[in-house]
Amino acid sequence: MKKSIITVVGKDQIGIIAKVCSYLSESRINILDISQTIVGGYFNMMMIVDLNESQKNFLQISDGLEALGKGIGCIIKIQMEDIFNEMQRL
């Protein structure tokens, strides 16, 4: 199973997690882990997700999340997990 990392960065407001999670649920994307913090009024969230059950491909999900982010004033990115494992682990 190839995992992916979703990051959400933007000004804190009500409902960010709810909106992102609704999109993931509609897209049949399973959330494995969530961590979140507020730095200087900015909302930073990371989710580890599994796309195996999704009916959408990576590019569609990436574009979908980007569009969702624009709607709620956040930058939402999805990246394959390997880039972080490779750069941050021996």
Next chain:
Amino acid sequence: MINLNEVLETNKMIEKENLDVRTITLGISLLDCISDSLQKLNENIYAKITETAKNLISAGCQIEKEYAIPIVNKRISVTPIALIGASACKTPEDFVTIAKTLDRAAQKVGVNFIGGYSALPSKGMTKAEKDLILSLPEALSSTERICSSVNLASTKTGINMDAVALMGKVIKKIAEATKDRDSFGCSKLVVFCNAPDDNPFMAGAFHGVTEGDTVINVGVSGPGVIRSALEEIKDADFTTLCETIKKTAFKVTRLGQLVAIEASRLLNIPFGIVDLSLAPTPIVGDSIAEILECMGLEKAGAPGTTAALAILNDQVKKGGIMASSSVGGLSGAFIPVSEDHGMIDAAACGALTLEKLEAMTCVCSVGLDMVAVPGKTSASTVSGIIADEMAIGMVNQKTTAVRIIPVVGKDVGDTAEFGGLFGRCPIMRVNPFSCDAFIARGGRIPAPIHSFKN
């Protein structure tokens, strides 16, 4: 499991510090295209490149999306054309037809540069190699995407001074042929000592005859990431400085390795090497000179610059070598003048001279790179500058190169504008004393002794 801080650090490098993959370069052997019919040869070359590289751009774009990492260039290198064209080309004009074919093939597959319009006369020069070199003014002024390189010397063979003398004249002719664009043609030609067979970076990329049929080589870039890491340890001693560069270079190189393996898998083409070079761009925050300044120099070129660059180059290699299963190419810090805004500033304010730059090339990758000099500089002086740089590479058993632009109609105090990644360059002063008689001797400088290292 990966945590939030690690994710944020990686993304900060990409978004704020200009971390990117500078190039995925697909090496293609053209040896099986050789024919004694020029038309057939051109058809074979076009067919082989367009078929082999048809998915290069789409694979690159897919990797960009999957990892949200910019891949700035997707490029192609081919077997040196002086070898491929030797049986079909009887004149320099025949070679120009191949340059145009390569240009068309590059356009068809969507790459911005194709390297390998090259010759390797480091000891002797064949007629075909001479014809290719003589074709350069026409080839580089009548095409958009061709990059050329000529290997004039090596530690094993010495320096071919006949070829050095010829290149001085040819570089002047290329400058003249492209004078309406600040002699831009010269920026697509590099002369080497000890040219590597697997270099992914233009203008010097070619697919050496020691390579397989096809190969994926990747060059990463992260001057901004290194500078940012050094900013956090402003007053630390050299041990901490070196450790910081090494750790950062490790992370940067791991990204290159990941992208290379993924590109190799998507294209079903073997992975060759990751080139550990730190390549700057004219953007602020993507500069080698800024790293040197961050180490404590007022400007690049100040006393201490050679030592600072030696540290940087060595630590980047030490960090990078463990991060990749296979390292090659030029692997070191690039110090092109026009492509690095800190170097541009240093040259403009007089901190950086051609002579200091030459000293810096003793301890880092490549050599006198993207250096603009007055248009009135004589061919023999250009050859003299090349000979000096070749001697440094030959004696020190390293790759050195010269990419020099004698800008027609401009002199010290003017600036040449090349645009895009090529940047702009203040015209640098050249020592006015003559080396005419030295260059006119002709012949070959023999290989150096490999003992009594002093």
